[in-house]
Amino acid sequence: MDLRPIGDSGISITPLALGGNVFDWTADEAASFAILDAFVDAGGMMIDTADVYSAWAPGHKGGESEALIGRWLKRDPAKRDKVVIATKVGFMTGLAPETIAPSCDASLARLGIGQIDLYYQHKDDESVPLADSLGEFDKLAKAGKIRAIGLSQFTAPRLQQAMDAAAAGGLLKPCCLQTWYNLVERDKLEGELRDTALANGLSIFPFYSLANGFLSGKYRTQADLEKSPRGSRSAAFLEGNGLRVLAELDAIAAETSAALATISLAWIMAQPGIVAALASATNVAQLSELTAALQLTLSPDQLARLNAVSAEAVPA
Numbered sequence: 194m195d196l197r198p199i200g201d202s203g204i205s206i207t208p209l210a211l212g213g214n215v216f217d218w219t220a221d222e223a224a225s226f227a228i229l230d231a232f233v234d235a236g237g238m239m240i241d242t243a244d245v246y247s248a249w250a251p252g253h254k255g256g257e258s259e260a261l262i263g264r265w266l267k268r269d270p271a272k273r274d275k276v277v278i279a280t281k282v283g284f285m286t287g288l289a290p291e292t293i294a295p296s297c298d299a300s301l302a303r304l305g306i307g308q309i310d311l312y313y314q315h316k317d318d319e320s321v322p323l324a325d326s327l328g329e330f331d332k333l334a335k336a337g338k339i340r341a342i343g344l345s346q347f348t349a350p351r352l353q354q355a356m357d358a359a360a361a362g363g364l365l366k367p368c369c370l371q372t373w374y375n376l377v378e379r380d381k382l383e384g385e386l387r388d389t390a391l392a393n394g395l396s397i398f399p400f401y402s403l404a405n406g407f408l409s410g411k412y413r414t415q416a417d418l419e420k421s422p423r424g425s426r427s428a429a430f431l432e433g434n435g436l437r438v439l440a441e442l443d444a445i446a447a448e449t450s451a452a453l454a455t456i457s458l459a460w461i462m463a464q465p466g467i468v469a470a471l472a473s474a475t476n477v478a479q480l481s482e483l484t485a486a487l488q489l490t491l492s493p494d495q496l497a498r499l500n501a502v503s504a505e506a507v508p509a
Contacts, residue, residue, distance in 0.1 A: 194236045194487060197468045200368025200396045202341035204310060206238040206277050208462045209487055210398055211480075212473030213242030217257040218250050220475045222264070229265050231477045233275050235484035241371075241398070241471055243281035243315055244300050255285060256303050263305035278304060281315035281345060288318035288326040297333055313343040313371060317351050323358040331364040343398075345371040349385040356393045367395065369468065374399035376408055376442075376457055376503045377435050387466060396468035399461055403472055404430060408457040409482070410439055434505045441502045445495050451485060458486035460499050 196205040211232045216225040229240070242262060248255035259280060266273050282288070282296040300309065312333065314326060333339045344355055344367045352370060359366040370390045374382040374397075382399065390397055403409055407427040411420060415431065418424035429435075442453045449456065454472075461470040474480035491499075 198396070199311065199341065199468050200394055201366075202311070202368040204277055204341060204368075206469055207236050207487055208467070208469045209237055209458065209483060210239040210241045210279070210469040210471040211237055211483075212400070212471050213240055213258040213262060214246045215258075215473045215475050216242070216246070217261040218247040218253070222261060224476055225261055226265050226268070227477050228474055228480050229262070229272075231480050232484065233272060235480075236487055237484060238275070239277040239279060239311075239469060241279045243284065243313075244296055244303075245281070245284040245315065248285060256299070259300055259303035263303050267305055273306065277310045278306060279311035279313065279343065280304070280309055281313035281343075283318055283326075284315040288314055288321045290321070290325050290329045293326065293329040294333065297338055301338060308337060309339045311341045311343050311369070312339040313345045314347075316346040317344075317348070319351070323351075323355045324362050324364075327355065327359050327364050327367075328362060331359075331362075334365045341365075341369075342367045343369045343371060344395075347372075349389040352386070352389050352395075353393070356395075369396040369398060371398040371400060371471070373401050374461065374464075375402050375404045376438050376460060376499065377404050377430050377433075379503060391466050395466075397466045398469055398471050399467065400471045402461055402470045403454055403457055407435065408438070408442070408453060410442065410453040413439065434502060437502050437505065438499075441498055445491070445498070448495070449489065449491075451489050452482040454479075454482040455485040455489055456491070456499075458483060459489040459491050460496065462486060463491060463496055 194207050198205045242258045245255045246258035247253050280300050286292045330342045405423050405426040407430045412427040442456050445456050458470045472483050
């Protein structure tokens with residue numbers, strides 16, 4: 194199976210990362226354990242979570258996803274050697290240096306592991322000098338608490354500033370960028386942001402890979418938006434080229450017998466700089482459509498058709 198390096202971290206993974214935002218929230222413990230087991234069985238390696246997951250849910254305070262992953266690993270410790278654990282800090286607390294180490298220790302305790310493989314700045318905190326926040330991450334790496342550094346939700350200028358700050362300070366450099374990207378929102382990455390990431394040797398992990406479910410074909414009419422509490426987020430995709438993208442996905446599904454979600458992820462995996470597409474599932478059936486992308490290689494013609502239709506402007 195295809196293994197891709199995460200920048201210069203020394204870590205290589207298969208090109209699908211499993212999002213942990215749903216664990217112990219819309220997927221209860223039994224469902225989450227089944228999803229995690231099936232992901233590993235299918236050859237998946239990276240599990241992506243954050244200390245904020247799922248603070249937005251009633252009765253939650255954050256850390257629920259990490260704690261569930263920790264219970265899963267405790268149930269079967271041999272799984273630890275099969276997975277790469279990524280988590281994040283700073284969404285709730287910001288990135289003041291004094292908050293980073295305690296947050297890392299809390300994540301390690303919830304996960305029940307000795308080292309986080311990939312530790313992200315969850316979003317840019319412009320109130321803190323990058324040399325200061327990256328300096329704390331460097332200390333964590335030297336202490337053996339984290340293996341590699343990632344950046345999430347950075348603009349191109351701030352991404353370059355972060356890389357420059359790390360180089361100037363002799364600090365461990367970030368190895369990857371996590372950002373928004375999918376077939377119907379290509380402008381979120383393509384252009385200056387991707388160019389900056391690639392120029393600095395950063396691998397890219399796209400989130401919202403399925404555009405909140407739109408690219409699974411779930412939402413095709415205004416009435417379909419009522420199928421899910423998240424349906425309203427897809428309303429804009431019914432305008433513009435969204436339905437034309439679905440039509441092309443339908444055509445390729447007929448050619449490959451693959452699900453639309455599978456094809457959408459395979460397209461992302463084929464784009465420049467992508468180390469892995471990031472997606473989540475609330476049951477094993479959904480997961481099977483995601484992991485099927487690990488086995489699907491789109492033809493040059495199919496990629497070209499998707500590239501063309503997803504780049505089309507709205508007809509005048």
